[in-house]
Amino acid sequence: MLDPKLDCVAVLDFGGQYAHLIANRVRALGVYCVVMAPEDFRAGADAPAGLILSGGPQSVTDEHVRLMRARLAGYGNPILGICFGHQLLAKLHGGRLVHGSERQYGPTPIRCDPAAELFLGLPTEQTVWMSHGDHVAELPPRFRATATAPNCAVAAFEADLRPIFGVQFHPEVVHTPHGNAILKNFLATCRIRTPWAPDGMRRRVVEQTRAAAGDATLFLLVSGGVDSLVALQVCIEAVGPGRVRSLHVDTGLMRLGESDDILKFLAAEGFRNIEIERAETRFLRELAGVADPEQKRAIIGRLFVEVLRDKLRALNLGDNWKLVQGTIYPDTIESGGTKNAAKIKTHHNRVPEIQAMIDRGLVVEPLRDLYKDEVRLLGRELGLPQPLLDRHPFPGPGLGIRLLCHDGSRPPSPCGMGESGWELPPTVFTSFQPDSPTAQGRGGLQSLRGRILPVKSVGVQGDERSYRHPAVVWSPDGRWPVWPELNALANRLVNELADINRVVVSLENLTDVEFALRETFVERAGLDRLRQVDARLQRRLAGIPEIWQAPVIALPLFDAAGDQAFVLRPVCSRDAMTADVYPIDFGLLAELARETRAVPGAGALFYDVTTKPPGTIEWE
Numbered sequence: 177m178l179d180p181k182l183d184c185v186a187v188l189d190f191g192g193q194y195a196h197l198i199a200n201r202v203r204a205l206g207v208y209c210v211v212m213a214p215e216d217f218r219a220g221a222d223a224p225a226g227l228i229l230s231g232g233p234q235s236v237t238d239e240h241v242r243l244m245r246a247r248l249a250g251y252g253n254p255i256l257g258i259c260f261g262h263q264l265l266a267k268l269h270g271g272r273l274v275h276g277s278e279r280q281y282g283p284t285p286i287r288c289d290p291a292a293e294l295f296l297g298l299p300t301e302q303t304v305w306m307s308h309g310d311h312v313a314e315l316p317p318r319f320r321a322t323a324t325a326p327n328c329a330v331a332a333f334e335a336d337l338r339p340i341f342g343v344q345f346h347p348e349v350v351h352t353p354h355g356n357a358i359l360k361n362f363l364a365t366c367r368i369r370t371p372w373a374p375d376g377m378r379r380r381v382v383e384q385t386r387a388a389a390g391d392a393t394l395f396l397l398v399s400g401g402v403d404s405l406v407a408l409q410v411c412i413e414a415v416g417p418g419r420v421r422s423l424h425v426d427t428g429l430m431r432l433g434e435s436d437d438i439l440k441f442l443a444a445e446g447f448r449n450i451e452i453e454r455a456e457t458r459f460l461r462e463l464a465g466v467a468d469p470e471q472k473r474a475i476i477g478r479l480f481v482e483v484l485r486d487k488l489r490a491l492n493l494g495d496n497w498k499l500v501q502g503t504i505y506p507d508t509i510e511s512g513g514t515k516n517a518a519k520i521k522t523h524h525n526r527v528p529e530i531q532a533m534i535d536r537g538l539v540v541e542p543l544r545d546l547y548k549d550e551v552r553l554l555g556r557e558l559g560l561p562q563p564l565l566d567r568h569p570f571p572g573p574g575l576g577i578r579l580l581c582h583d584g585s586r587p588p589s590p591c592g593m594g595e596s597g598w599e600l601p602p603t604v605f606t607s608f609q610p611d612s613p614t615a616q617g618r619g620g621l622q623s624l625r626g627r628i629l630p631v632k633s634v635g636v637q638g639d640e641r642s643y644r645h646p647a648v649v650w651s652p653d654g655r656w657p658v659w660p661e662l663n664a665l666a667n668r669l670v671n672e673l674a675d676i677n678r679v680v681v682s683l684e685n686l687t688d689v690e691f692a693l694r695e696t697f698v699e700r701a702g703l704d705r706l707r708q709v710d711a712r713l714q715r716r717l718a719g720i721p722e723i724w725q726a727p728v729i730a731l732p733l734f735d736a737a738g739d740q741a742f743v744l745r746p747v748c749s750r751d752a753m754t755a756d757v758y759p760i761d762f763g764l765l766a767e768l769a770r771e772t773r774a775v776p777g778a779g780a781l782f783y784d785v786t787t788k789p790p791g792t793i794e795w796e
């Protein structure tokens with residue numbers, strides 16, 4: 177809600193993955209900021225001091241232009257358009273857009289004009305994070321480009337006569353290094369007279385939780401991850417330990433020894449009233465024969481609710497209880513939980529059964545507006561021990577979405593690659609000119625080879641879900657480019673090959689290695705193999721502080737000896753909204769590949785070199 181005492185900036189939410197993040201960043205810069213639906217915006221005497229139009233999954237339509245023409249009439253304060261918002265502002269003022277011809281996802285170099293207001297004091301050349309399929313092809317009259325990128329002549333613009341700015345990239349994500357400074361420069365044009373300081377997060381979250389709880393007993397599903405434990409601590413502080421009950425469900429989809437470790441840990445930390453339900457048989461029975469990732473997510477989410485209901489009945493808690501979930505903001509936005517947002521994947525705490533309970537006011541979500549880094553900060557304020565707060569995130573559906581399945585149907589036929597079948601034409605490597613090739617790297621790049629794999633994974637491209645193939649790249653002569661060049665190559669492959677949304681590398685020479693797709697479902701034997709590989713790899717990666725999370729994924733692909741292929745995906749992130757690839761030492765990677773093969777039935781190890789976007793952190 178607008179606070180009349182404060183100068184405010186409003187973010188109009190067109191459904192972008194980062195709309196809420198923009199508001200967070202603005203607030204962190206000391207300016208009061210609200211998110212609102214575009215239809216709710218009114219120009220007028222009490223209009224915000226500045227306006228930011230967010231990204232969004234759609235292309236700009238005449239309908240958007242009509243809506244904003246009406247809404248912005250008479251509004252003279254500064255406006256910043258981001259991605260979709262940038263395109264919308266350009267079209268609104270008479271520019272021309274082009275759909276889908278030049279796509280850019282992830283890191284992109286730009287050249288900007290340091291005399292332009294948005295880029296004052298910043299380096300001319302910088303890297304920004306992009307995620308778009310459409311772009312501005314022609315600027316409106318009296319607008320000028322203030323930044324350009326390869327394949328994107330208008331990476332930013334400003335209007336000559338009015339404070340109207342646009343950026344095709346995302347200044348709000350942590351992976352745009354100068355993004356905060358760009359937002360700060362925009363805020364400087366808004367003439368904010370009343371600086372804003374956030375309330376203590378702990379007080380706000382605890383009070384909101386107490387109010388939402390009323391006099392009900394709070395019932396929590398505790399996975400043992402950071403979110404659920406911080407939510408538990410918030411509840412205890414809000415209503416006292418006597419009114420908080422919790423349940424850990426061992427779904428059979430946990431990592432090696434994880435449920436037991438969690439219970440031991442919680443007992444040692446003095447958490448009481450936690451029960452455990454061993455539900456492996458139930459989960460595996462319902463997942464039998466299911467291959468589709470969204471279907472698996474739906475089943476797992478539904479089973480959590482069923483187990484919970486059974487438990488509540490057994491405990492005889494009566495009707496006066498509410499379910500507490502450790503939902504954080506990325507879960508909501510990726511599940512399509514804001515008005516214009518696309519569904520990327522249904523997080524386990526947003527399945528229809530839970531949604532029905534939310535609609536009936538039976539669910540309390542203390543962390544629903546927070547990002548992972550904020551949850552960790554809150555946890556620290558609440559006095560939770562640091563090792564617990566530093567644990568890597570682990571998704572609610574667990575290994576159920578890290579074991580990729582195949583229903584045994586015929587493998588898909590090669591798409592879009594013409595004569596060469598699944599092989600990437602060598603020209604994609606030989607024609608690649610990195611921006612600043614090093615002598616060491618140049619040779620390595622040219623001799624690489626690649627192939628599209630016949631499996632699919634989820635990505636997020638231009639704020640929309642994608643479900644496409646990964647490409648695997650290897651070096652027949654064992655020479656590899658240096659990391660920045662490998663990153664640039666992966667980025668370019670995804671931008672240019674419409675059928676893929678990820679790139680993985682294999683240290684093994686795959687020239688003569690064939691992988692066959694085999695019927696694979698979520699079953700005990702496959703889970704055990706994944707658990708073994710995961711445990712070995714996590715042990716070796718523990719203690720590398722740059723790694724934020726390192727999912728290990730089992731593929732339904734088997735080599736001639738019948739050994740299964742795995743993927744390792746260590747990412748560097750802060751809030752899970754964007755992620756970069758951890759540039760692993762190839763010596764260590766070779767050791768990890770050997771560790772993988774040491775597990776019976778495990779074969780090749782691929783290393784995921786895809787940023788988010790275009791790939792999500794998890795594969796499903």
Ligand code: XMP
Nearest residue numbers: 522523524569570571572573752792793794
């Ligand atoms: P993605 O894969 O969408 O994931 O980039 C972002 C973060 O969310 C975690 N994740 C989940 N967490 N329930 C959760 O509690 C889920 O259903 C779920 N799916 C993904 C993921 O591990 C990453 O940290």
